[in-house]
Amino acid sequence: MIFKAEIDIMPIEAILDPQGKAVTQSMGNLGLNEISNVRIGKHITLKVEANDETTAKEKVDTACKKLLCNLIMETYTFTLVQA
Amino acid sequence: MIFKAEIDIMPIEAILDPQGKAVTQSMGNLGLNEISNVRIGKHITLKVEANDETTAKEKVDTACKKLLCNLIMETYTFTLVQA
Numbered sequence: 001m002i003f004k005a006e007i008d009i010m011p012i013e014a015i016l017d018p019q020g021k022a023v024t025q026s027m028g029n030l031g032l033n034e035i036s037n038v039r040i041g042k043h044i045t046l047k048v049e050a051n052d053e054t055t056a057k058e059k060v061d062t063a064c065k066k067l068l069c070n071l072i073m074e075t076y077t078f079t080l081v082q083a
Numbered sequence: 084m085i086f087k088a089e090i091d092i093m094p095i096e097a098i099l100d101p102q103g104k105a106v107t108q109s110m111g112n113l114g115l116n117e118i119s120n121v122r123i124g125k126h127i128t129l130k131v132e133a134n135d136e137t138t139a140k141e142k143v144d145t146a147c148k149k150l151l152c153n154l155i156m157e158t159y160t161f162t163l164v165q166a
Contacts, residue, residue, distance in 0.1 A: 044106075048119075
């Protein structure tokens with residue numbers, strides 16, 4: 001079975017997100033003063049082949065922990081749907 | 084009313100995503116051969132103040148079009164929930 005994973009990786013709340021801060025300021029310059037608290041992370045999609053959903057979840061979890069996410073500065077969440 | 088928007092910005096399918104390609108290869112090196120088709124985009128969260136959901140949606144749409152998303156190379160989707 002092939003599953004499609006959608007992973008969100010965000011900087012943890014306690015950490016300053018300079019890119020987000022810069023974008024928040026630019027919103028003001030564009031006349032969008034109503035927009036605030038911009039935080040920027042990564043969105044990753046991938047396909048994973050596995051016999052069942054539990055195995056697929058484990059594989060995606062391993063990929064996040066070992067490669068995609070820096071756990072010191074970032075957190076991740078993901079959803080899995082059968083492709 | 085304050086709304087929280089979750090925006091996903093992804094490279095369009097027709098465009099090569101070199102970062103995703105590199106990560107796909109690295110998955111193999113980590114023993115995760117079951118993972119393929121990695122594509123990497125941005126995940127952005129922000130707060131928007133508006134009188135109603137329609138106005139909030141318009142503001143986020145403007146922000147995406149004018150600042151966050153390069154429409155030539157990327158597509159965006161977003162969801163809005165009341166904070």
